[in-house]
Amino acid sequence: MNRKYIAKTFGAEGKVVLVTGSNGQLGGVICDAFNKAGATVLGADLDDQSKVKNLSKYYSIDIVKKNNLENVFNDIFTQHKQLDILINNAGVSTFEHFEERSEEKFDWVMDVNLKGTFNCIHNFVNFFDEYGGKRGSVVNIASIYGFISPDFRLYTDCDRKNSEVYGATKAGIIQMTKYFAVHLADRNIRVNSVSPGGIYNQYSPQGDDFIKNYSFRCPMKRMAKDGEMVGAILYLSSESASYTTGTNIVIDGGMSCW
DSSP, rough: HHHHHHHHHHOOTTTTEEEEETTHHHHHHHHHHHHHHOOOEEEESSSSSSSSSSSSSSEEOOTTHHHHHHHHHHHHHHHHSSSEEEEEOOOOOOOOOGGGGHHHHHHHHHIIIIOOOOOOOOHHHHHHHHHTTOEEEEEEEGGGGGGOOOOOOOOOOOOOOOOOHHHHHHHHHHHHHHHHHHTGGGGTTEEEEEEEOOBOOOOSOOOOOHHHHHHHHTSSSOOOGGGGHHHHHHHHHHHGTTTTOOOOOEEEETTGOO
8 A cells, every 4th residue: 555655646657758858967867767667758869869778769859949849749749648747957058267158158058958948848838738638747957056156166176167157047947947837837737946966977077176175065075966866856747746836946965055
């Protein structure tokens, strides 16, 4: 009985989920989690091939291109007749000093992070309505740098300095989350966001000094593991969050509490 309750409340059995940015570090972990939770998992990213195993289908797509994205959502709804969960995980950043920031780089980050997220939500809602969807959940991946500024004292041996445009777009995603939570509530679509703190990259590790500096500044004395983001995402997507919308869950080891 208890296992059935947990599976029904927090599981994703019978659900169809689309994860954008599925080839990224966090995207792969999210896809794996939903697969283990019993969902039909679809991935989308720029690459020609998926790096994630056990996907029901993979779409090579640039989310900035709205017309191409419409074809993806059309295919999903035509095949499955539903899309229950949309995880807007795709995102980019640029790392040169802001005084060297080109207009092209600025526009690229704005287009992918904000316009791309909007395009996905826009298409999801249109097809959700067309196919008579009953309940939907959107989870946007934001960042703690959407509401705090990076501490540049940490970047002593790391060139991947967080940018002003990345933070601005993540702040925009948090606000967009609140906007759509209000405007889609009457359609029974919940919209929430998750704001990770610094995640250790096991495939391309940050500099040793950066890891040490970040860990010293963080109350929990370490960087996050990518799997530590999954619980909140599964929760917000599940029936256990049926009365949760417009919320931004911060997972940063207390970093933003200073």
